[in-house]
Each structure stands twice: as C-alpha cells, then as structure tokens.
Amino acid sequence: MSDSYEIDEDAPVFAIAVAAELSGMHPQTLRQYDRIGLVVPGRTRGGSRRYSARNIEQLREVSRLSGEGMSLAGIARVLDLEDEVRALRRHVRELEARLQAERASRPGARVFAAGATGSVVTLRAGTRVRRSADLVLWTPPQREEGR
Numbered sequence: 442m443s444d445s446y447e448i449d450e451d452a453p454v455f456a457i458a459v460a461a462e463l464s465g466m467h468p469q470t471l472r473q474y475d476r477i478g479l480v481v482p483g484r485t486r487g488g489s490r491r492y493s494a495r496n497i498e499q500l501r502e503v504s505r506l507s508g509e510g511m512s513l514a515g516i517a518r519v520l521d522l523e524d525e526v527r528a529l530r531r532h533v534r535e536l537e538a539r540l541q542a543e544r545a546s547r548p549g550a551r552v553f554a555a556g557a558t559g560s561v562v563t564l565r566a567g568t569r570v571r572r573s574a575d576l577v578l579w580t581p582p583q584r585e586e587g588r
Contacts (some may be wrong), residue, residue, distance in 0.1 A: 450498075453483025453491035460492035464500035471500065479503060479517055 460482070461468040474480045475490065480499045484491040492500075499520055506516045556562040 446518065448494070450495045455492040455494075455497065457490045460490075460497055461486060462502065463497045466500060471529075474500070479513060479515070479520070500526050508509070529561045562578075 455463065457468050457471055461471055464471070471480070471482075471490070471492075475482060480496055480503060482492040482496050502520070502523075503516050506519060507513070511519075536585055556563050
C-alpha cells in the first residue's frame with residue numbers, strides 16, 4: 442500500500458533565502474517584487490515572507506520574461522492571465538465533476554420515442570426503438586362489371 446497525497450503548490454513554506462536560491466534571484470529583488478505586487482508571498486504570524494512552489498515558478502517566469510526584455514508591467518499582466526487561466530481550468534474541472542455526479546445519480550435517464558402505433562414509448566438511455574417490419578397489402582375492391 443502506497444501513501445498517496447496531493448502537494449499543495451500554494452502552501453507558503455519557503456523562507457525568502459530559500460526562495461531566492463530556488464529562483465536564482467537576490468532576496469532584495471524578491472522583496473521589491475513583493476512591494477510592487479508582482480509576486481506576493483504568504484506571511485507568517487510574525488510577518489516573515491513565506492513563498493509557495495507556485496511563487497517560485499512565478500519568480501522563474503519573471504526572470505525569463507525580464508531576460509527577454511518584457512517590462513514589469515507586461516510581466517504582471519502575464520502572471521495575472523496565468524492565474525485567471527488556472528482558476529478557470531479549476532472551475533471547469535469542478536463543473537465537469539458535478540455534471541458527472543449528476544448523471545450518475547439519475548436512476549436511468551429517460552428517453553422517449555414514438556412507438557409503431559404512434560404511442561409514446563419510454564426507453565433507457567442508449568437504447569433504440571425496434572422498428573416493426575410489418576407488411577400490409579392493400580387491394581382495391583373489385584368493381585362489378587356493368588355498373
């Protein structure tokens with residue numbers, strides 16, 4: 442039996458010195474980014490900064506984009522859009538899970554069809570109406586001659 446747990450990428454666990462080391466930046470740069478709201482870490486009760494794994498990834502992205510010549514305002518917009526996409530994806534997953542649960546909780550979704558006589562027939566989802574292949578031969582009545 443293996444231990445299974447989910448890592449919380451947003452858990453504020455890294456002190457500023459560790460975050461600076463992991464991101465390849467100077468701690469003063471991290472403080473400046475926090476002040477301007479670019480990458481904002483969590484705080485301990487005593488007020489010390491604590492960076493999450495997601496914050497470290499953001500800092501690396503800031504470094505990469507800055508190295509490519511993007512302004513800090515542009516980088517802030519990119520980070521905001523990435524956060525929005527992440528939130529929307531999480532919302533879509535939640536909605537898909539709710540929809541799946543709703544479908545699973547229905548005791549046989551009902552489907553209706555027209556029967557051979559024109560009556561309404563209830564079917565289980567995924568089944569089809571059996572078509573009748575009855576053949577009816579109609580012959581016109583014979584005319585009497587002379588009439």
